[in-house]
Amino acid sequence: MSFAEIKTQKAPERPAGAEGNFYQPTKTQKIGPGMNERIQRLRKLSVETQESLSIERALITTRFYKENYGKYSEPVMRALNFLEICKQKTIYIGDDELIVGERGPKPKSVPTFPELTCHSVEDFHVLNTRDQQRYTVSQEDIDTYEREVIPYWQGRTMRERIFNHVPNEWKRAYEAGVFTEFMEQRAPGHTALDGTIYRKGMLDYKKEIKAHIDSLDFLNDPEATSKLEELKAMDISCDAVIVFAERHAELADEMAKTEKDPQRVGELKRIAEVCRWVPAHAPRNVWEAIQMYWFVHLGTVTELNGWDAMNPGHFDQHLQPFYEKELAEGTLTRDQAKELISCFWIKVNNHPAPPKVGITARESGTFNDFTNINIGGVKPDGTDAVSEVSYMMLEVTEELHILQPGNSVHISKVTPDKFLNAAVHLIRQGHGYPSVFNPDVYIQELVNQGKSLQDAREGGCSGCIEVGAFGKEAYLLTGYLNVPKVLEITLNNGIDPLTGKVAGIETGDPLSFKSYEELYEAFLKQLNFVVDQKVRVSNYIDQMFAKYAPAPFLSVVIEDCISKGKDYYNGGPRYNTNYIQCTGLGTVTDSLSVLKKHVFEDKTFTMDTLLKAIAKNYEGEEALRQRILNWTPFFGNDDEYADNIALRVYNDLLNAIEGKPNTKGEVFHLNMLSTTCHVYFGLVLGASANGRFSGKSISDGTSPSHGCDTHGPTNVIRSLGKLDQTKSGGTLLNLRFVPSLLKREKDMEKLGHLIRSYFSLGGHHIQFNIVDTATLYAAQACPEDYKDLLVRMAGYSDYFNDMNADLQQEIIDRTENELL
């Protein structure tokens, strides 16, 4: 399919330029979407370039470690390694680019991180040839890797060190798919920045670091030496990004010498000027502000491969003062600002996620690296933060129609309807973005966790739906918990029925349970056991990272790490949270509802009958399965019976997780995120009591089970509104809307009202998939015709064609809220 055929801008439903309407048809659409030809070309390159692996970083790191390991403290070793990469890595400045810098040697090229997990030759072959999410890598590179990288890291990677020391109980549950572990392949990440880097350059940070080194008290503070090492490491890593930027300036100057086009010569000179100023100094204008963030972003994702890349947080708020100043001075037009934002968007899209292998590859099958831009919301003083920059970001998102960055709109009580309406128009396009968040609720969540009101207001949502105090917190997702699997194990007295192996503890023969309460108690025992295993190992892994894989550069830009002299992974940030993400609330609620109603109350059938039907995946038991599906109160219908079960499970998840201590003197919290893990969890779950067949995906986030919300979106919302969402670190609600529900201007207004009413009931997040089933089936049948079909997954968007068949089916299965 050629780019000329890509239709991302459908006929405007209102005339272009109308109030609140950001749709601007462009005259030059020959190459593809984008506000002008530069952006169209950059976008085309970004979208068409095949994802590939670069071994450059691995080679530099391996050589450096071979030569130097043991000579320095761990933090300094990490910082020097980072400096070495910044000094040696290939610098790329592409044609047309205004914002510069790549993590790999060229766009869409991803480095590997052998010190964390070292890909095997076989892994490379799999990545090189698999149908979805393919990363190409040359045979020559594979040979080099086999010769120079793999032998050194064998037995030394973080992954191996971690797995060598986990208890058997944990391993059994992990292997059964009761939970996943985030940190086995990637470093803890999930962070976003506040506005500090727009006020301070790396030289300012260096001064601050020096002041703290000078004030270390070696006599009275027994940790002073380790603080010194950490601070030295931070100082080196500031130099590293300055060097990295300087090399871009040099390359731009070089290129300007041979460039024929006088306009491009001017641009290259400006790039050189910008890269000499930031990140060493605080930015002075929009261009420098965006480039500042981008260098910091690249620094953090080069140093380590933290989960969810990196996130600029409230980027519209950060850019707004620069934009307004320049606009007033006449040094920048709206279009120029928008062009720079477009360049930034494309830069993020150039950076696919580092590839994983094995179980975590199935768990999250996407190129998306989850940079999530927060648009709108509130300022630190609680007032409305929507600005012209917010609208520009919506425009850029609509025009570019690319996978990354993810973005979300933040709709507080103080947010104007105009902005909500603009966001709904973008949702209506069906690109999958933006998702919608409720600052009034997540600020409360953060305050409940102990953050100051101001820090909470500067916080938001990164990655998918998880909340954090931007720029001040390490909030680590530790892994997903398969809640329906916990019930399955309970119904099998501690055994995983799929393998016959022990996966939990003995909680009693289910046939002996006299009441629903007995069953539920057994489920809770099993749940608490599983959570305890998870917490125990998470804490161990946290300590391993703190010791062996500190992140001195990330620590520079997260507040309080410098003043405490401690690393991001070691309690340096002002706040330190661990989340456990519980998945499948709908599936487990519906299953419990079946057991409660049919087995214990109405005695429609016995436990024995049900368990036998489940064991044979309902084969020959269609009548029983249909009775379950059609005659049981299910979650998501504003039905007290089912909703009370959901509420109880939710509260017991809170009881099991909340307050468990982490390694940094703080605690674990509950999160209800699923990403795409509900698909993997479904694959490792046999048939369930709610009539779900073996292997089918479980419900995502806090959404109802697929197809079980039969009373329309207002009822789903009221069911969800019964959970006290301010007690969690985020919930997730997916609603699928077919385009026909959003045909007219007033339909879109009504969707806005629906969002407002959910948020007034305490909803944290809602997202919409605007597609119809026919389109999706057509896309499955003829993928090449639907290359640009972006659909919303759980917390982010992905190309339908890049998903495996399971995920595609899951999208199709989601309830259509179609009105007949």
Next chain:
Amino acid sequence: MIPLIFDIKRYAINDGPGIRIALYVKGCPLRCKWCHNPESQLPKMQKLYTASKCIGAQDCIENCPEDALTLTPNGIVTDVEKCTLCGLCADACPTKAIQMSGKLYDAVELMQIIERERVHIEHSEGGVTFSGGEPLMFPGFLLEMLQECGKAGLHRAVDTCGFAPAETLLEVATHTDLFLYDLKIMDPVQHKKWTGKDNKLILENLVKLAETGAAINIRVPFIQNVNTSEYEVSKMAEFIAVLPGETPLVSLLPYHNIAAHKYNKLGSNYEEFDMAEPSEEEIEKAIEIFNSYGVEAEVGG
């Protein structure tokens, strides 16, 4: 007389302003050939059978006290002579292939159901829509509900075909915030042919209603070969243009043949005659004609 309710729709976005809850009563004086809710016509309980959902479990047969059911190659067949509409078969059916259409609610129950939607209604400035069937067939019930909703501060819309005693309509009007008033055909002979009733009363009622200053939206099921001719549309536009008070908005509801399966559920067949979806040109032309009479018209409700 208390009507049976055959459907309650939430997130109703095509039945008046904002997000609404719509209640559908069973019973209608007209028999429009295009009716897409055939179960709305008779004011009594009816049994619906969806053959495609039937898996032949035969729980219905086992549970029928009258021995009225048999399993045939075409699915379950009910002996209507024996069936007492007790509903035990529907309760026994695992797949809900058999369903009873029509449920009795008292006003208190209905108000509770409506109140649950309040959060959505308030945020969207929506309300409650009484539809059917024909709600004016049940004036006592309708007035009680309208008054209850009025006390609760909820916006009330009544969707009517206008075929009711004028006094009923005018009394209802004192408790209604918006009428969705259906107009079908201006030619009385054609009207009778397609709906079973003359349109004189309907047209007279509309004038009387307009005289009270009531807020009215006119809704026109727009069907090729029934009412899409320029003659029909002009007549209608002419009539609406001279209604007393503010000229109501006209919503054209283009016909879709989606009803056949519903007739099958009732054990009857849907005869489409020569009804067909209107073309884009017909719709555009109609809007043009309405506008030429100074009547605002749109597609959709």
